[in-house]
Amino acid sequence: MKQFLSFSGIDVISLVKEALFLKKNPFLFKHIGKNKTIGFVFFNASLRTRLSSQKAALYLGCETWILNIDKDSWKIEMSDGGVMKKTQEHIKEAIGVMSLYCDILAVRIFPNLKDKRYDFHESLLKKIQYYSSVPVVSLESATLHPLQSLADAMTIEEFKPKKERVKVVLSWAPHPISLPQSVPNSFAQCISKLGYTDLVITHPKGYELDDNFINGAHIFYNQNEALKGADFIYAKNWSSFKNYGEIFSMDPKWTIATEKISNHPKFMHCLPVRRNLIVEDAVLDASLVYHEAENRIFSNQAVFKTLLKNL
Amino acid sequence: MKQFLSFSGIDVISLVKEALFLKKNPFLFKHIGKNKTIGFVFFNASLRTRLSSQKAALYLGCETWILNIDKDSWKIEMSDGGVMKKTQEHIKEAIGVMSLYCDILAVRIFPNLKDKRYDFHESLLKKIQYYSSVPVVSLESATLHPLQSLADAMTIEEFKPKKERVKVVLSWAPHPISLPQSVPNSFAQCISKLGYTDLVITHPKGYELDDNFINGAHIFYNQNEALKGADFIYAKNWSSFKNYGEIFSMDPKWTIATEKISNHPKFMHCLPVRRNLIVEDAVLDASLVYHEAENRIFSNQAVFKTLLKNL
Amino acid sequence: MKQFLSFSGIDVISLVKEALFLKKNPFLFKHIGKNKTIGFVFFNASLRTRLSSQKAALYLGCETWILNIDKDSWKIEMSDGGVMKKTQEHIKEAIGVMSLYCDILAVRIFPNLKDKRYDFHESLLKKIQYYSSVPVVSLESATLHPLQSLADAMTIEEFKPKKERVKVVLSWAPHPISLPQSVPNSFAQCISKLGYTDLVITHPKGYELDDNFINGAHIFYNQNEALKGADFIYAKNWSSFKNYGEIFSMDPKWTIATEKISNHPKFMHCLPVRRNLIVEDAVLDASLVYHEAENRIFSNQAVFKTLLKNL
Structure with a gap:
């Protein structure tokens, strides 16, 4: 290196x-x-x-x-x-x-x-x-944002359930200001190299990430569908890649709410996070965010x- | 601790x-x-x-x-x-x-x-x-502002005259912008714990501090009266506690002027200080402020x- | 010291x-x-x-x-x-x-x-x-700016040609905002103490530096004349000393261009430098500025x- x-x-x-x-x-x-x-x-x-x-x-x-x-x-x-x-x-x-x-x-x-x-x-x-x-x-x-993703990979390694394949869902969530795609790009790239993860990405239409980073991950436009059986959910906002830097949606249905994670996947976010916009208080308060930050x-x-x- | x-x-x-x-x-x-x-x-x-x-x-x-x-x-x-x-x-x-x-x-x-x-x-x-x-x-x-008050207490301990009781006067002084009460509150609380101080507080009516901090110190609305026989004078501006955060007075008579300290009490202030508003140049230049700052x-x-x- | x-x-x-x-x-x-x-x-x-x-x-x-x-x-x-x-x-x-x-x-x-x-x-x-x-x-x-000039003197010492006297030209160059005279003053004062330098200063009329700093250096209002036979050229903008702080000229003819240094004097500048205003890209890219900065x-x-x- x-x-x-x-x-x-x-x-x-x-x-x-x-x-x-x-x-x-x-x-x-x-x-x-x-x-x-x-x-x-x-x-x-x-x-x-x-x-x-x-x-x-x-x-x-x-x-x-x-x-x-x-x-x-x-x-x-x-x-x-x-x-x-x-x-x-x-x-x-x-x-x-x-x-x-x-x-x-x-x-x-x-x-x-x-x-x-x-x-x-x-x-x-x-x-x-x-x-x-x-x-x-x-x-x-x-x-x-590779140093962030490396810390996220450490956190997944520490908290992964004892099973052969681990399902990781990267979900878009609403945010009022145009944000970079660096965290989701980097997360997708890094996580796939762990070998044991199945990465699923979910976002509204128009928020497709650059193909070069996502390594053929499955994409769902239906968040609930994507979240089924998730072991980890990584939420993040990003602006459009296609219509570069644009914001199409602020749909609050995409906020990660308690009822969406009834199967108790571990919640992750890189921080800083806007509470009750990206994620509800209760989900964040029971999350892995401090572990990621420490890592x-x-x-x-x-x-x-x-x-x-x-x- | x-x-x-x-x-x-x-x-x-x-x-x-x-x-x-x-x-x-x-x-x-x-x-x-x-x-x-x-x-x-x-x-x-x-x-x-x-x-x-x-x-x-x-x-x-x-x-x-x-x-x-x-x-x-x-x-x-x-x-x-x-x-x-x-x-x-x-x-x-x-x-x-x-x-x-x-x-x-x-x-x-x-x-x-x-x-x-x-x-x-x-x-x-x-x-x-x-x-x-x-x-x-x-x-x-x-x-x-407890670390400030601890430094002030050190300074009083270093410079106290050789007598049983030491008179310390905390005086309000004018200032154009609304300031916190943290320094006077903390000073009153800390100084009273030294055991040998008699604390007197002087300020215009309406600037009474919160009773919880001043430990029954004597209050004078007449600054000249308060300053009689003082060993130390600690000047500070603060805004009103009662009409919270308000400024009632900018009366320059409250500025600590040379003629007010003819008995040569030691002058103290936490700094930063506005010269010729809180205190006259000559008083400040002969003060303990550097000792407080070093402490x-x-x-x-x-x-x-x-x-x-x-x- | x-x-x-x-x-x-x-x-x-x-x-x-x-x-x-x-x-x-x-x-x-x-x-x-x-x-x-x-x-x-x-x-x-x-x-x-x-x-x-x-x-x-x-x-x-x-x-x-x-x-x-x-x-x-x-x-x-x-x-x-x-x-x-x-x-x-x-x-x-x-x-x-x-x-x-x-x-x-x-x-x-x-x-x-x-x-x-x-x-x-x-x-x-x-x-x-x-x-x-x-x-x-x-x-x-x-x-x-004495620490800068000391680094400049180090650089001249390191890169001086093997000859008895070394010709150093300090040239004014155009800049849109009024700048101090500290770097040229200091440079002139310091360089003259090296003993082996002949300092020439060139600038448009009205940009004369304070006599107290330049130690009788030769002044040329014709930059081309001044640059003849130069071993080092030190470019810098400064505002007027006489009409204090004023800018008289933004004449681009004073920019240090490649054709002006056909005799390959070593180019120096203290940085930060505005490219193609003080000096052309090609001259800067072949200069001693990193050596000065490291020094x-x-x-x-x-x-x-x-x-x-x-x-």
Whole structure:
């Protein structure tokens, strides 16, 4: 592993095992990060990612710095070749310089949700990777949130029932503002690599995800149908891929309500979650969300540890 | 001590002694915080609290992280049971998750100064404490600022004259914006526990503090009367408790001017202070405010040390 | 060295040598900062300064804290003697208190570019130095950016051609917003102390720098003339000193274009830089800017190390 931007070429099962081992032995590798620095660059807001990453770095004995691009620093130019009349610093210099001040550069950069081609080409993340002189870790990019999905995979591994195949339902749920598809894309991609999951995706028509991520998962437009026999239900809102970034539905029937999960599947969500819009209070309060959030520390630690060893 | 939210059940004299001991031996307990993390969460601005807390944590060998809720993270929902159309994350998940990433959670959360019942019930602090899985330390809440008052008590202990009883005057002073009552409440509560102080409170009519905090202190509406024979004068603005959050007076006669302190009481203020509104330049420049500010490090350290030992 | 605010009384050659030694041996002095704290106070945005300073502190084994005045803290009053109706904390208390929480106080504070007398008296930096109880390091002030210039001097030392005298051209370039003169002032002052440089300054009429900083450098109003035989070209925009803070020209002929540097001088800039306004893409992409940025770590480290040893 020379960087961590997606699950391409990643042995998810080994990484999940490593992360679960670190959860039991968090301080065992505190020597690995000695005299090393992980730089965290946020182009967007963050709570879990920011804090769990720092915790992971501390467990590895690493120094860290954090930069909130918009608040601490300069207005960044993302496009090439123009006369920079309105922006103060080009992404090339910003990333090139930041990578001089750390050994790993971890970056969160959301999609614009307007230009599908640009977003799904991961144009910005590719630039960052190209301009950085050190390994890059994605803290969520235009199309993927791999460290989140790794924590989710850990949680499924910990809570899976004792049976050969496990049914996981990824359900769309309503939300008032246009959101990225990074979490569902990444979840589908990662979960399928566990080997024992049957992934079912349910959403209203028009919310189909990009085929490249879902690995032939079954799609149901009828949520109740999809939820039958589910072992896990992972709820999430996303905006349309087809009519890129649009919101077609706010239908409250898609909210995950208590009566929908009478067979007691384990409820999961990446957080932050809007209560009684995505999910009803009672379902959330009995969910695995804190386990997922705690596992963020160790999915991060597993990735950082691997990268630090390879420096 | 399992948390630190008020002086209820706290032996103030012992804690002051401990803090003064740490001031002389700041690095003596650097092993106590090894592999521990204190998370600092600011819902509001901070200078002294932010920096003195970090310094205290460093003296204890602790790791720290800081989160400015509004700037770094998501818009937080404080009320229960609603459909979260406008807010992004509920305080339950926010606190629950943050407490997974630290061993002590230190939080600053100001009152709204509109709903007295809500503020004086410490509704928000109680929620935070309830949702946190680790000990909570108040960095100032709706009704109290105990770490400040502990530093103030240290300062009185250091500078008290050699006599049996010490007269401490807490005086209201004018200010253009509605301020909380947390500092005066907390000061009155804490100082009375030192045993040797006679507390006098002076303010214009209508600025009476909540009886529950002032422990029967004498109240004077005549500031000059109150100041007679004072050993210490602690100035502070606060808004009305009775007509909750209101400002009745900006009377400059209440500003602490040089001629009012001809008997040379020691002047104290928690800072930040508006010069020539709360207090005249000459009085402030000869005051104990830097001593109070420096003691913030060690009042914090005493509390963190006690909590870390009990983890 | 008891502080670091300018090159007055500084042996630049020794400091450059020290910094270049640290670049080869960054961890050699990790014991020097043990139990020490450097506080970083930003009144203005920062990327390189913020991150390279932290990296330097880490190399010295120092603890650090960072305060963004406007975002984390209170509105600061800069003038004396007034009634603080609109500001929350006076610079005297702010600095006095912050210096209680660290062993070195590093501060960035830009000029207002309106009141030349105030800016060029370094009124604010002098106040900060006066109110601080610990050594102050300038992270850029109204008239100087010495840590940047020290990194630039390191870069010239590393890349100078093998000849007796080296020609360095400091060229003004167009920019849409009024910028300080701190970088060119500081560069001129520092570079002249290297001993082997011939400094030439070129800019449109009306952009003359303050004589006190340029040490009799030759001034050309014809950029092409100035660039003849240059070994290094350092481009930078600045606003007028004479008509203080004004912008007279946005003439694109002053942009450093490929055809202007046919003799291949090494291009330098402090960053952030506006591409195709200050300099054309091709020139920037073949420049020394990353070397300068990397050297920021070690110019900082050299200064902090010297100050820490003298504590």
